Amino acid sequence: MPETQVEFENVSRHFGDFVAVDNIDFAIDRGEFIALMGPSGCGKTTTLRMLAGLDKPTSGIIRLSGTVMNDLGPQQRDTPMVWQSLALFPFLDVLGNVEFGLKMRGVAADERKKRALEWIERLGLGEFVKRQVTQLSGGQRQRVALARALVTEPEILLLDEPLSALDAHLVVRMQGELKRLQAELGITFFYVTHSQSEAFAMADRVIIMNEGRIAQIGAPREIYRTPANRFIAQFVGRNNIINGTVSSIAGNMATFTTPIGNFEAACPSVQPAERSEASFVVSGDLMKISKMRPDTKNQVECTLISEEFVGSFVTLFLESADATEFKVEVQQRELEQLELTPGGTFWLSWESGHAYVLPENA
């Protein structure tokens, strides 16, 4: 039975009239890798700062290992953080930065040097011990920040968009290292990011926030395939959202009537009422595109608007007769048979089981 480590109970944070965090409620188990994700201004950083004691909640209770933390200053918590700016002390060398936390805890000089050197070594910074942090590369500085936070052997590590300043290739490498480090240490990582790829690549569970509230909590795959609401469906992945009226329900399958045709969509969790307005989503990577009209149920004719290349993937943007926008992800090599021409018409189709009714409208 996993043990609960962090609890937010109806926590809000107001800045004057602005509500940065609005009554959020969640719990994290010991040893989880949690990513807190959302667009800028969604309250994710404020949530992290409240856990570190750098911000005080306006209302609600924050518990760490069962203890109420609300009135404890940042110094009284064992919640080291890795800053977006890294916040390394420029007037100290690598060793000075790493042993800072131990020094503040009154660890004797010999002991703290030994422990700091162990972490410096562990993160592959052995040759830079006496180097000034201003003379290090981005990736090296990143490691110094990690070593500085981990040297006190905390039970939770807070990370505030730590990879956002790195080059793309370094980001992927650091993701792997962070994930490995977290697995080795077995401690909780609470990772704030606006990047979906970072969150989904590393986290066991993702918390998505929007306008100060939690929009969904779940494993990356769960959020990706079964978005809880329209916001998540738009924020995560390349989802197509189709609005219509529920004409009938049979088992876990709802039939929709829309201006562009009749479609089927799965509703495994919550069933919408018949005759109600509802929406369903189909992920862009589960849509098929063809020149010829396919011989399947869910299909719609669209005009190609534009395309976007990212590596071997291409995202096609299409529009149906009623101007509903569709996004389709295809492999580069599949495209070659399609003879794409802007303004050309194509057929989109998908399996009923790949369409998912958004529970919020149900």
Next chain:
Amino acid sequence: MLWRAPLLIWQILFFVVPLFFLVYLSFWVVKNYRMTPALDPVNWIKMLSRDYFWSAYGLTLTMATVAALLVSLLAFPAAYTLAFKVSARVRQLAVFVLIIPFFTSYLVRIYAWQTLLAENGVINAFFSLLNLGPFTMLNTPIGTMVGYIALTLPLVVILQTISLANIDRSLVEAAHNLGCGKLRTILTVIIPLAKNGIIIGMVFCFILSFGDFVSPYYLGGSKPPTLSILIIDTTKAGQQWPKAAVVAITMIVTLFIVAIAAVAAAYKRPGTR
């Protein structure tokens, strides 16, 4: 390149040339109260062998050093408050208010201090209410020091405030996050980060105090004399301009050394210990 010429010409005409002339003047001789151009080291030998010169030098150096340390200490709590505890608007307003003293003549402000510091002045009137005093402050080194502080405190507060306000807040938070108490953060993180501003403030205070003659003259009563008072006395005493030039040059050299040492200390790259 041409647009730089006016400044260069100005500097050469009104700084470099007079400076060379000052050096030349220090080798002239005075005979029968008349200055004659010469290349005689007699003024240097006489001046630098006099005890009263060295005691004035020691006093001026001490007073300016004490002023630099005292003013920096007095300024820090105010600058810290303005940089960290108030909004940017209040900070801007405060910096403007700190400039206001410079609108009025320094001399006028010093006269005002005379009425405050005098034996029967405002401060002693307050002490007499407590059955204390009167304390002699005017025409003592205390008076001089009060003048130095009045002259330089607003400037040092401004310089410290600017350098403290520029500190990246996440560094302060990082210190707290790593278990560093509030007071300890000031000593181990904030002061090292504001080092340049603090040192530049000290240097300004030192330079302004070292060369000032108004405070030692009107508040310190010229006794014991600082180097600036020595210059006044020397020029008054029988056309001894060459000897005054010797004092002036030693002052310039001293300030030059202090300024270079301080800037080197301020901008020393960390790690090159």
